[in-house]
Amino acid sequence: MTANASAETPVTLLGLGAMGTALARTWLAAGHPLTVWNRTAARAEPLVAEGAKVADGAAEAVAASTLVIVCLLDDASVAAALDGIDLTGKDLVNLTTTTPAEARARAAWAEERGARYLDGGIMAVPPMIGIPEAGGYVFYSGSRELFELHRESLAVPVGTTYVGEDAGFAALHDVALLSAMYGMFAGVTHAFALIRRENIDPVAFAPLLVNWIQAMVDPSVEQTARQLVSGDLTTDVVSNLAMQVAGTKTLLATAEEQGVSAELIQPQFALMRRLLATSTGEEDLTGTVDLLLR
Template sequence: MTQNIAVKSPVTLLGLGAMGTALARTWLAAGHPLTVWNRTRARADALAAEGAKAADSASAAVAASPLVIVCLLDDDSVGTALDGVDLTGKDLVNLTTTTPAQARARAAWAEERGARYLDGGIMAVPPMVGIPEAGGYVFYSGSRELFELHQEALAVPVGTTYVGEDAGFAALHDVALLSAMYGMFAGATHAFALVRRENIDPVAFAPLLGNWIKAMVDPSVEQTARQLVSGDLTADVVSNLAMQVAGTTTLLTTAEEQGVSAELIRPQFDLMRRLLAVSTGEEDLTGVVDLLLA
């Protein structure tokens, strides 16, 4: 009896930092023939012991597979690693963190060299890779045809979310979400600073803070999106701009009383006051979005 065994597509991976190594191990575990290259050879050798083929050069690694995945430090690293490498006929997937403009330029650069290009923004940290329930995923943008062709292999480490033909959209989504994350961290940092010198257990305080942020974020971002689409910034407003601006005085005074710098929250309050100066005060905070575009 002849057994039908699905042949897994070969993958080349350039870059074996913490994220690259985590990605590599998932493709190996899933049975994909894997060729790896890293500037520091020892990392490639470690994966060779687990079944990967360690290439002596980036050029040799690229030649080994139709699908080439790049996960390096930055855009300059990608250019350096692939300088002079023949990319003709290759499908190049760049998971390196870049700006949208760099992603678009790299897509044009790849096309000039005869390669098809997908850009990716990884929304995960290495411990989340290979664990579906962890919720990690990668934004992809560029050729939809190319994404669909390789989606099965790309989905092995983490989930996949395609966000458009514009090669810069994956990076833009990535940076937008990361920017929101750091803004959230700023607020949480300020909150911990306020209670730092008091007889308040940070461990007991943490779930109160985390649950409050969660309760506020989901409805807030959804309402902001609806208002941006409709143009009606007064729709479904619960706490209007005028009331919120008035409340900032108490927050700033409390920071001063606690001996805490307000540098993390003052910029947001300054924007809110600027918006109030040119509006009725009956709307929500959504107008700050367009204020940032001025």
Template structure:
């Protein structure tokens, strides 16, 4: 153990799946004393060989460090794992994927047990961990004071982005971005399905699709944000009336190509509802409010 290691914040990590193991290795490489626990002890053997201390129980692991990071399967796993552990005086950072409501409830649960709490949403996959140029980061929400205290240590595996005192905001940002991702995945899947049966090389088609999506999504995202902030939903260049008029072509093309419209039809139906509710001059920004359930 070097003198440099002693100056680093000790970390306890609960959970050694693919993500947990990647996090553990970066903290070890950076010289942080690391205590780990995993329900299946065999997963900790390689980390022990790299310098991690392996705890026999969650209680032992939690007692080893003030900073306790949790990266488990789901919120229920967090409650089960920490049940019976003394959290008094501990700084609990939960990187487990949860809903915003679960994060808020877990924050209250931790505080009742004498711990300070930060929730995190990981915007990275394991191969991105420990590689700054890969662009991965974690959303954090909860105690700002706690985030600032441990910012340097938390930034070792991937970047950090603090999004507010509300403990649910990290999970909300995480799910919002991932939901947008899956929507784009759906569109890309439909596009590839349309050309699937033709003499069109998907590898040659891919950069056309990628460039088009990037060119369209950026301005759309910025325009929607500005419209929501200002309340100005009019769009003279690409209003709902114009877009709805074009949807039969897309649906007919799918039918001709033998492709199910299940990925694009729901959005077209939402556009028609928006047109009926708001009039021809508004753009797709108005659809955001149509999605939000009232009452």
């Protein structure tokens, strides 16, 4: 096998939940010989008509292909599925959502058993799989050589982004982006709660909210990154920390007036007040990043 393995590379896939099934169908449609296994065997049956071979057990599935993709519930599920199975000479690609520490430990575990290892963090939901214009992709980390070897096969279901030799980096990128997403959802939830009892159409309000978030996020995230690298937290600041902390009083008072709990936004405001207590107030919010480090 050479770098950028061909579209006919045999693939084994362990795990046929919603994501695993979506992945399976894209490899089948692209002409890959596909062997699948799932703990609940009935999930594999619909794929037989599409050309998949269903293995009687995980060991049989692993033996069928050099490239073995794992997409299970969690790291414990991976350990259980592969327990006692010979992985010698296998290229193990783990797309299971895990922590960075779990990914690093799983990489060492795989290497001890004679396998090469890549960890992956899927930045997509099942309906995005196989649809390039949907914008989904997978973070990959671990062996660069292994990534390049299977890049074309891995790119069949969704785009690929390699983030480093450290096997934990894919999971770290994955969780960092997901954490930002949930923080954003917290703000969106609070905003809708504020208007919930009023004669304001949420559907009409939604594009205003989307446009505002986009307008604020694009420059803010880039500036935060630059400031973290340079260490200069005061250059090009538009709304300084002191001004923003003062403004939180109005936000909290409005929540009180509207009968809305401030539990989703209070933690950020508390962090801002902590930063102000130890600074001149001329910087923006970048300093709160290091306050979170323990």
